[in-house]
Amino acid sequence: MIPENLKYMESHEWARQEDDIVTIGISDYAQSEIQDIVYVELPEVGTELTQKTEFGVIESVKAAFDLYAPISGEVVAVNESLLDAPEQVNESPYDDGWMLKIRMTDSAELDALFNADSYQAHIEAEHA
Amino acid sequence: MKRTPLYQVHKTLNAKFTEFGGWEMPLQYSSIVKEHLAVRTTVGLFDLSHMGEIDVCGQGANELVQKLSTNNVGRLTDGRVLYTLLCNETGGIVDDILIYRYTDNHYMLVVNAANIEKDLAWVQTNNDTGAEVRDESEDKTLIALQGPKSIEILKPLVPEQDVSEIGYFRFSLGEVAGIPTIISRTGYTGEVGFELYVSAKNAEGLWNSLYPAVIAADGEPIGLGARDTLRLEAGLRLYGMDMDDNTNPFEAGLGRFVKSKNRQFIGKNALLTQKKKGITRQMIGFQMLDRAVARPGYAVYQEDEHIGNVTSGAPSPTLKYSIGFASIKSSRHTPLCRTTNDKIDIEIRGKLHPAKIVKVPFISTGT
Known part of the structure; x- marks a missing residue:
């Protein structure tokens, strides 16, 4: 499941733009590969993120996975419900499983990300 | 990488x-x-074909296995199994x-996959009793059936005895x-x-005889991922993680398997x-007091002193919090007493997370 209206990172994070606020999370493909998510570590509101740098960690039963920011900017909201219910990332990666809202500093950064079609091709290439 | 006879089935x-001990499992x-x-x-x-089997037979077999084993093989009668350690001179x-x-002149040693060659060499080097030592690992396949319904699944497939x-x-x-x-x-x-x-x-043939019954009983084929969390909850050590050639049985918390009398x-x-x-170091079980996950290698602290490292650690699917083993400085060598319920901290990505020492096994087992 790859929603048309989102942008995607090589490392499988998604970004949804509404004006200058960008909501981010991980893709359905990413959650299905990671599985059994038991812990999500996210930055606090006010943290400044830089595109393509680490902003948090997801832990599954087997391993820890770094999360990379799809966009630069300030964190304006954190999905606190993931602290107690990290399984929402598995169950609803594009909705209840959202992670951060970021006030972006440069919308051109979004243009450089995959769209749904190129992300699909990226997943297929990773699998080949 | 080596593949088991069941690779195509998987x-x-x-x-x-995943790669484990040289095997694609x-x-x-x-x-x-x-x-x-x-x-x-x-x-x-479970397909556990990667495990090694070494047969020791003939005159001198009993003497050789006794000489290699920290636990008393003399306690075994025919048809019995013993958990034991092979130790080096130090x-x-x-x-x-x-x-x-x-x-008493035919034993089978079941050894860890990554240690087959090392163990075989160790057994052969120390074979001065004239016993015949055979590596059966290639020919023997190990399939495990584990869980509360395992008896009822196996029973109808073994008509000539009551398993x-x-x-x-x-x-x-x-x-x-x-x-x-x-x-077994x-x-x-x-x-x-x-x-x-x-x-x-x-x-x-054996896998296919068991698999439909396992699925019909709401069971699953099990990979090494769950094998690791299952053994951890049951308090069982894993060679290469919780112990190695430089760990003695007491340091690994396995002193009860050293029988030195007579x-x-x-x-x-x-x-x-x-x-x-x-x-100088001891093994403890711990549980995390927050949702963080302690992985092997992470540093363990008590009152700001670095006292050791995690050797095994994972989220426990049964308990819903993370558990693990850590090798820490023995309490004989510190003024701080380290016992059950003692608070410790585990450093996870640069931050200390609260944990406490708990009794092992982490769950009550039903063997």
């Missing part, structure tokens, strides 16, 4: 694979949590193994679905279960000396 089941089929909980509540089927653990006694009569850590020679099998009431999960040894040519074995003198002197 492929067909869409397993994800199934990591998981559905999900680690789902597989783990299946073993705790119903049943799971008391370091060469491997942790099972010894099966068929008769529920085989006691824990005992084995019987028989036929499962017509296939000659060593039926052992396991690495903390549940009731069997480990079934068959010739490699019968591996697929018997000789390799490493005995070193171990007696170490026991007398007191160990």
Whole structure:
């Protein structure tokens, strides 16, 4: 499941733009590969993120996975419900499983990300 | 990488694979949590063909296994299994193994996959008793059936004997679905279960005889991912993680498997000396007090002092919090007493997370 209206990172994070606020999370493909998510570590509101740098960690039963920011900017909201219910990332990666809202500093950064079609091709290439 | 005789079966089941001890093994089929909980509540089927089997036979067999084993092989009667350690001259653990006694001149050593060559060389080097030592690892396939429903699944496939009569850590020679099998009431999960040894040519036949019954009982095929969380919850150590050639049995918390009274074995003198002197590090079980996950290698602190490192750690699917083993400085060597319920901290990505020392096993087991 790859929603048309989102942008995607090589490392499988998604970004949804509404004006200058960008909501981010991980893709359905990413959650299905990671599985059994038991812990999500996210930055606090006010943290400044830089595109393509680490902003948090997801832990599954087997391993820890770094999360990379799809966009630069300030964190304006954190999905606190993931602290107690990290399984929402598995169950609803594009909705209840959202992670951060970021006030972006440069919308051109979004243009450089995959769209749904190129992300699909990226997943297929990773699998080949 | 080596592949087991069941590799194609795992492929067909869409397993994800991982490298383990030089083998390409199934990591998981559905999900680690789902597989783990299946073993705790119903049943799971494991391909453990990577494990090694070394037969020791003939005149001198008894003498050789006694000499190699820290636990007293003399306690075994025919048809019994013993968990024991092979130690080197300085008391370091060469491997942790099972010894099966068929008769007093025929034993089978079941060894860890990554240690097959090392153990074989160790057994051969120390063979001055004239025993015949054979590596059976290539021909023997090990399939485990573990979980509360394992007895009812195995029973109809073994008409000529009652498998529920085989006691824990005992084995019987028989036929499962017509296939000659060593039926062993052992396991690495903390549940009731069997480990079934068959010739490699019968591996697929045995798997296929068990698989439909396992699925019908709401069971799952189980990969190494769940095998690791199952053994951890049951408080069972893993060689290469919780111990190695430089760890002695006392440091690994396995001192109860060293039986030195009225018997000789390799490493005995070193171990007696170490026991007398007191160990400098000890193994503890811990649980995290927040949702963070402690992984192997993470640093353990008590009152800001770095006291050791995590050796095994994972989220427990049964308990819903993370658990693990850590090797820490022994309490003999610090003014701080380290006992159950003591608070410790574990450093995870640069931050200290609260944990406490707990009793092992982490869950009550049903073997």
